[in-house]
Amino acid sequence: DGGITQSPKYLFRKEGQNVTLSCEQNLNHDAMYWYRQDPGQGLRLIYYSQIVNDFQKGDIAEGYSVSREKKESFPLTVTSAQKNPTAFYLCASSTRLALNYGYTFGSGTRLTVV
Amino acid sequence: KQEVTQIPAALSVPEGENLVLNCSFTDSAIYNLQWFRQDPGKGLTSLLLIQSSQREQTSGRLNASLDKSSGRSTLYIAASQPGDSATYLCAVRHNAGGTSYGKLTFGQGTILTVHP
Numbered sequence: 612d613g614g615i616t617q618s619p620k621y622l623f624r625k626e627g628q629n630v631t632l633s634c635e636q637n638l639n640h641d642a643m644y645w646y647r648q649d650p651g652q653g654l655r656l657i658y659y660s661q662i663v664n665d666f667q668k669g670d671i672a673e674g675y676s677v678s679r680e681k682k683e684s685f686p687l688t689v690t691s692a693q694k695n696p697t698a699f700y701l702c703a704s705s706t707r708l709a710l711n712y713g714y715t716f717g718s719g720t721r722l723t724v725v
Numbered sequence: 726k727q728e729v730t731q732i733p734a735a736l737s738v739p740e741g742e743n744l745v746l747n748c749s750f751t752d753s754a755i756y757n758l759q760w761f762r763q764d765p766g767k768g769l770t771s772l773l774l775i776q777s778s779q780r781e782q783t784s785g786r787l788n789a790s791l792d793k794s795s796g797r798s799t800l801y802i803a804a805s806q807p808g809d810s811a812t813y814l815c816a817v818r819h820n821a822g823g824t825s826y827g828k829l830t831f832g833q834g835t836i837l838t839v840h841p
Contacts (some may be wrong), residue, residue, distance in 0.1 A: 617768075644829075651833065652833070653814075653831045653832060653833040653834065654814075654816075654831040656828070656829075699766075701768055701769065703769075703829075712774075713757065713759045713771055713774040713818075714759065714771070714816075714818075714829055715771065716761070716768045716769040716770075716771075717768050718767060718768040719766075719767065719768045721766070
């Protein structure tokens with residue numbers, strides 16, 4: 612079955628550490644996205660990528676980095692510059708050229724700073 | 726700037742009731758509107774997608790309507806069940822500064838509890 616796989620489900624980060632969240636899709640979607648979800652604030656866009664080797668900052672990109680070397684993969688690195696990284700992170704994908712299609716989401720990664 | 730608001734923030738109903746969740750958005754220039762369900766600690770599951778040219782979509786006990794000109798959408802759930810308990814999120818896909826991908830802007834959700 613096609614879908615989006617996020618790993619790990621839970622991740623713990625020490626102060627000053629970089630961590631990488633994995634997102635893989637087998638839907639043959641062009642575009643991929645990373646969102647952050649905090650209680651009471653809804654989902655906010657971190658980064659997005661429309662095609663391989665291209666990505667753009669979203670609304671809250673500071674302290675995060677991404678890469679898009681393969682169509683299927685869009686990993687997110689939470690760097691030590693992100694001052695408040697504890698949140699639920701969601702990856703999504705969609706077809707870039709068909710704006711009438713919806714988004715598909717993964718099951719999320721919960722990141723906690725210890 | 727597109728803003729999406731969902732009312733009510735929380736709703737508690739007895740099993741069997743029909744209920745309506747509301748979503749409003751400030752900019753009517755949208756490509757589509759999508760309703761999602763989120764269970765605690767889980768990802769988002771797409772329920773219904775309404776194109777900007779459509780008025781409503783139905784799936785089982787769910788019916789979503791869209792009035793683009795007034796910036797409103799409603800999600801109607803018939804004969805609610807305890808298994809419907811979850812957070813329901815509304816999101817609009819709209820133009821984002823000339824990029825071709827569009828942008829998905831979310832409301833903060835309605836927390837629904839259906840008790841037996």
